[in-house]
Amino acid sequence: MAARLAAAAVLAASLLSVAAAPAGQEAGGQAPGGQATVDPAADAAAMRAYFHTRFPALSLRDYADGPYALDAGMRKQLQDLMQFPPTTFALEDGAKRFAETFGDGATYATCFPGIGQGIAQDYPRFDAKRGGVETLAMAVNDCRAAHHAAPLPVDGEAMADLLAQIGKLSDGKPMAVTVPDDPHARAVYARGRAVFDDAKRGTVGMSCADCHVAGAGPGPDRATRAPALGITAGFPAYSTGAGRMLTAEARIAGCDRGLHVAPYAGMAADHLAIAYYLAAVSRGVPVAAPGVRP
Amino acid sequence: MASTIRVRAIAADGNVEVQSLIRHPMDSGFMKNDKGQIIPAHFIQTVTFETKGKIVFTAFWGPAISKDPYLKFSYQGGAKGDPLTISWTDNEGMSDTLTTKVA
Numbered sequence: 001m002a003a004r005l006a007a008a009a010v011l012a013a014s015l016l017s018v019a020a021a022p023a024g025q026e027a028g029g030q031a032p033g034g035q036a037t038v039d040p041a042a043d044a045a046a047m048r049a050y051f052h053t054r055f056p057a058l059s060l061r062d063y064a065d066g067p068y069a070l071d072a073g074m075r076k077q078l079q080d081l082m083q084f085p086p087t088t089f090a091l092e093d094g095a096k097r098f099a100e101t102f103g104d105g106a107t108y109a110t111c112f113p114g115i116g117q118g119i120a121q122d123y124p125r126f127d128a129k130r131g132g133v134e135t136l137a138m139a140v141n142d143c144r145a146a147h148h149a150a151p152l153p154v155d156g157e158a159m160a161d162l163l164a165q166i167g168k169l170s171d172g173k174p175m176a177v178t179v180p181d182d183p184h185a186r187a188v189y190a191r192g193r194a195v196f197d198d199a200k201r202g203t204v205g206m207s208c209a210d211c212h213v214a215g216a217g218p219g220p221d222r223a224t225r226a227p228a229l230g231i232t233a234g235f236p237a238y239s240t241g242a243g244r245m246l247t248a249e250a251r252i253a254g255c256d257r258g259l260h261v262a263p264y265a266g267m268a269a270d271h272l273a274i275a276y277y278l279a280a281v282s283r284g285v286p287v288a289a290p291g292v293r294p
Numbered sequence: 295m296a297s298t299i300r301v302r303a304i305a306a307d308g309n310v311e312v313q314s315l316i317r318h319p320m321d322s323g324f325m326k327n328d329k330g331q332i333i334p335a336h337f338i339q340t341v342t343f344e345t346k347g348k349i350v351f352t353a354f355w356g357p358a359i360s361k362d363p364y365l366k367f368s369y370q371g372g373a374k375g376d377p378l379t380i381s382w383t384d385n386e387g388m389s390d391t392l393t394t395k396v397a
Contacts, residue, residue, distance in 0.1 A: 080366075084313040088300060089362055243360040 026178050038186045040179045043193070044281045050213070051229045060174075063230030064288035066237075070217050071224045078292065087164055087238045087290045090157075090245055094165030097158060102147035108162075111143035120170035121287050124276050125177060126185035133188060133272040136163055137247060160245035163236045167289025174286055175233055177279040192277025195270050196228075202259030208274070211255075230282045232275060234291025241294055248275050299392040303378050310372030310396050312343060312351070314365045316382055322357040341365065341382045345372060345396075372396055 026041050051058070055070070062069040068078040098108050098116065109115035120136060127134035134142075137159055141151040152159040179189045195201070196208045209228065211219065216227040235248035246254075252271045261267070298317040303310050316338065323335025335357050343351040350369040372378075374396055381391040 084300070084302060084315055084364065084366075086315070086362065086364060088315055089317050092296075240360070243362075 026181070038179070038190050040189055040280045044283050047213075047229050047281045048284065051216075051227050054216070055227070060230065060285050061288070063227055063282070063285050064233035064291070066226035066231060066234055066291065066293060067224040069227065074224060074294075081240075081292050085238075085292055086240060087245075087292060090161045090164045090238065090290065091168060094161035094163075094168070097162050098165045098169075102144070102149050104147050106147045108140070108143055111146065112139070116166060116169060118170045118173050120167045120289060121173040121176045123177070124272065124279055126180055126182065126188060126276065128180075128182060128184070131184065132269070133276045135247070135249065135272065135275070136166060140166075155247070155250060157244070160236055160247075163247065164245060164290035167236065167287060170287045170289070172286045172288075174284045175230070175279060175282050177276070177283060179280055188273050189277055189280060191270065192273035192275070196274050196277055202256070202261035204259045206259060208255065228278060228281070230285030232278050233282060233285045234288045234293075236289060237291035237293045239293050245290065246293075248278075297392050298390045299380050299382075301378070301380055301392065301394050303372075303394060303396045305372055305374045305376075305396050308372075309368045309370055310345075310376070310378075311368040312366065312378070314343075314380060315362060316341070316365075316390075317362055318382075318384065320355075320357070320359050320361045320363060324357075336384060336386055338363065338382045338384045341380070343367075343369075344379045344381075345369075345376050350378075 026039075048060075051063070058069055065075070065078060068074045101107055112119050123136040123139065124133045126132070127138075130138070135154075137152075137154045140159065140162055141154075144151055152162070179185050199205075199207045199210070201207055211225045212228040212231060216225050218224050232248040235251065236245045237251070238245050249268075249271050252274050253268075256267070256271065299314065300316075301312065301314040303312045318338050319336055320338065321333045321336040323332065325333050327333050337357045337359065338355050341351075341353040341355065342349055350372075351365075351367050353365065355363070376396040377393050378396055379391060379393045381389065383389040
């Protein structure tokens with residue numbers, strides 16, 4: 001008993017020391033065990049500087065529009081679409097669902113800080129309890145579980161509607177995903193970055209960065225590739241091609257299929273890690289969800 | 295039940311520009327549900343826009359149109375305040391109608 005109390009005191013002290021670290025400090029420098037250096041704040045600054053040099057005319061907000069940011073013709077299409085956005089019904093339903101009362105009288109608003117106004121910019125985040133990345137969809141299902149409601153399918157319409165609404169309630173908030181000073185969180189971030197930069201991904205043997213960093217803009221196939229900066233700020237997004245809303249993870253999985261990556265154990269975790277990495281390096285880009293995409 | 299129709303009609307320079315969105319599954323009849331069963335075809339067949347007793351736009355749709363279809367067109371000779379009635383019917387005999395005012 002005494003030993004457990006002592007252990008708890010040590011744990012509390014270590015938590016306190018983390019909490020007492022200077023504000024704004026983030027995981028940085030050499031991780032224990034000789035892991036790769038992880039410095040998300042520096043990566044984010046470098047990413048922003050890179051795109052600022054390449055596309056000086058773009059504002060941070062423009063990046064949230066993904067491929068539309070780089071193509072005047074597509075941008076005009078988007079402006080037309082947004083006069084009567086195809087997300088209209090999803091937002092109407094999402095607002096209703098978000099206001100729903102669970103069996104115990106609670107609502108989604110009770111689960112989230114600030115009654116759920118302005119939370120999307122903090123996701124996906126590292127959740128120590130879960131021991132991994134927590135997406136907004138997972139947080140929504142956790143909220144449901146806490147109030148004895150069955151989980152919603154993560155790729156289903158009800159979830160998409162809710163994510164759209166939560167995104168809307170965070171409209172314009174600068175993305176604020178940071179990597180806590182936790183070896184596991186740093187490892188997930190480093191994994192996301194490594195997979196994104198993996199020069200030999202899939203049988204196509206390209207990296208995500210080949211298209212979304214160096215190759216951002218019109219590609220040889222004439223498809224415009226969104227810049228990596230802010231690439232998830234407009235998600236979930238309604239895909240006019242798919243005729244439904246896609247989460248960032250689903251969109252990432254789509255590009256991975258395009259690279260002909262054979263499914264492997266841990267693939268879904270890698271997609272989450274990429275989403276986490278992309279959100280962390282896109283800090284400052286305003287949330288503009290739900291977006292609309294080709 | 296809430297209307298399935300959202301519409302905006304704006305008059306400018308003797309033209310009325312209309313945009314509408316209709317909530318409809320537009321099932322093609324080729325998709326399967328979670329249990330592997332075919333989802334029967336269910337789609338809008340006709341949409342009409344009518345103002346002051348005159349049809350200004352008709353669309354005949356088939357199963358290849360996407361879910362919650364969007365339409366944009368303009369017609370001449372309309373003015374602010376005109377009534378505009380939108381109606382659709384589908385292959386299962388369901389329908390909806392809504393009247394709005396040109397803004």
